Amino acid sequence: MNQVALPRPAPVGDSLAMAGRALKLMMRDPITFVLSTFFPLILLLLMTASFAKIVNPAGGYDDYVDVSLPLFVLMGIAFASPVTAAAAAADLRDGFDARIRAMPVSSLAPLAGRLVADTARSALTVVVVVAVGVGLGFRFTAGFWAAVGFLVLPLLFGLGLGFLGLLVAMRARDTETVVAMLNPLLLVGSFLSTGLVPKTDLPGWVQPIARVNPFSVLIEAMRALAHGGATTRPVLEALAWSAVLIVGCGVLAVRGYRSGTRPVA
Amino acid sequence: MTAAAPAATLAGPPPGAAVTDPRPALATDVAVLAGRHLRLMSRRPASIISAIVLPLVFALLFFTVFSRVMRRSGIDYIDYLLPAVVIQTVFFTGMSAAILAAEDALSGTLRRLRAMSVSRSAPALGLLAAELVRSVVSLGVLLAVGAALGFRFHGGPWKALGFPVVMLAFGAALVTCHIALGLAIRRLEAVTTATNLIYFPFMLLSSAFTPASAFPSWLRPLVEQQPVSRVADALRALTAQDAALARPLLIAGAWLLGLLLLGVVGATRAIGRPS
């Protein structure tokens, strides 16, 4: 007699299945797409139109795009993370994860799948925003591999922010609260950076904040990868920040997740 | 037909009592429904954040990041920025109104109110009143923080009194349009998307955050003429020391009247549709 093969968790396959689910849900939810793709584009176009001449009266609009594009790429990625976190919180609240936990499925697959889907969407955002940026005058002048680095670096940072979002979702478990907590944080992070105006044009008390702000660190690294100059140090700093977010928030999120979905005794 | 209810057997207020008083009292209905919305809002942390915290965060961030470069262009940014943030607050108020209107249509609340002795326009007016109260609270917070950062009414107390009046007029027009939008669309995600698609271009392609002269020359006419810029002009005329008042107020007034009409017509049509 043949014995029925016991289904066993397959971490990679399960995560991809979860990623497929998350992507499908994402496609069917137009806001997420509008937020992740149009939002940074609208900001890029409108902020450039209104602030380019104020920030640098001598330069053209294309010069402003050349320095500000990294910030808008990052904002596009960053502001999608509350949406992902809200979806994760909704799943937790509705018992989806607890149900998965009771199945022969790798227990971290829902988290991993979500982050894979998130990264795929972020990649699309990066490509679209950079393409429009190039149309408006953004130039890569530091070679092919540096340009590749410019495209990949924000995805790593996005993964870190994704973990941060999940961590908040584990704690809050209420979609409105999750969004309400993350949005102001990301807004402050992206504005109090060197993305919109040069560091020297920020008020004195903000300058040290802007220096260590991960958004600025990423922006400086991306600028170096696009335009050349001293590249190693800024890129290492950016990698370090991304690693800190991924490992730090990742460990805490996974720990919170495991205890949160433990089958009820 | 001489049908009548058997009033004699009833406990509580007899049904006959209701029939003698069928005329809805608009003022009471609006007040009661506004109270309902305010109470519900005060229990939603997200609504408090979008009404008070977000406008404040925006104001502080724009002020912090851009005040130096603005000063280089000869602009005292806090005086310039405050009207912009007030306008932004009104937009957030409108977004909230659109969502709440759509929620009431979706949940069956509107349907139920229409089958009761409640004035037909009271649900929309009640929501409008509640949102205006909320925006006045936001204005108070913004003015207090603005004052701490150096904002002043340079035109004296009379012009200063005009400031909240213009803001409320803008609020009434914009919120009415948003209520019409919420009632017409009745799908929450579509409402969110639609309101954002209105907000970003109108807000950022205006002279609210930066003077029109900073925009590319081909955009400038559009930026100068559009209603958000015109309302910003009116608000700034009321805070400046010796600006001409009549012209900006008239132009803004004309725009707001048009917007209000649009909103009233839209809301009237949308509210009459069967749910």
Next chain:
Amino acid sequence: MTAAVEADALVKTFGDIRALDGLSLRVEAGTILGLLGPNGAGKTTAINVLTTLLRPDSGHARVAGHDVVDEPALVRASIGVTGQFASLDAGLTPRENLVLFGRLMKLGRAEARRRAAELLERFALTEAADQRTGTLSGGTRRRLDLAASITREPAVLFLDEPTTGLDPRSRLALWQAVRELRASGITILLTTQYLEEADELADRVTIIDRGKVVAEGTAAQLKQRVGGAVCHITIADPTDRQLVADALTSLGPVSLTSDGVSLPASGPETLVAVVRQLDEARHGGLPIAQVDDIGLRRPTLDDVFLALTGHSAAPEAGAGDEVERLARPAAEVAS
């Protein structure tokens, strides 16, 4: 007797759908009328017309003595409506919800508060009175909904599928509340998909299908129209049901039901005939696995429905839901 609700030849079309196709009905004052029909039969449209939410294309209706088209304000002042979707604010407490309704029905502030307390007591809601409505169970929320609709006692109360989605115990509690309302003299028009519910509550039943009345009477009268007793054979396996139905065709018109087969019975002799027939079939090699029960019973409203409309009253998957159909124009505008 006088009529508290009287509808005469109501017609309402949406596009090319005739939601109401000459509907006439009558509810005597102080009684409960059960309005039955499958999804899409026109129940919700009928309620919408009678509660002044929709204007009929033609026909007349009077509610509590007032014409729904000419005197909508007087009608609204005389009715209470409870929807399928309990439309009370989840963010308010039951007490606040009731005070809100009292204020909207023009009770003074103190009077509204007094009335809310009274209703909370009467509908066994005092314990839940000051919790958020959103945290309450479905049954509790429906009771609250019912309480809200009689804040100012109406002459006529419309209950649109009041127990859809409730568990059996909550349903019993709600039924009890409805009976008490009738006892206090309120006329009730109740729509439902549960025939059992109409059987329990309604003094008279009107069955509609495709916007028209197909039968009217007391539940007992309607059952009589189907004839005497029914022989029902309960069979768990659907394949077996078909086999049994085939084996019994010689005894009369056999119909398949959700849990077995049934056929008209003339008396206990039908039972004997059925057992004999099944036994023969089995000996003849028919692989009938399991008959769970054979019995005689009085016809239910389900049988009535089946006989009158040719389809079951149970909600079918994919059947055009009326509410959905009404909501569709809104969705089209948006997209």
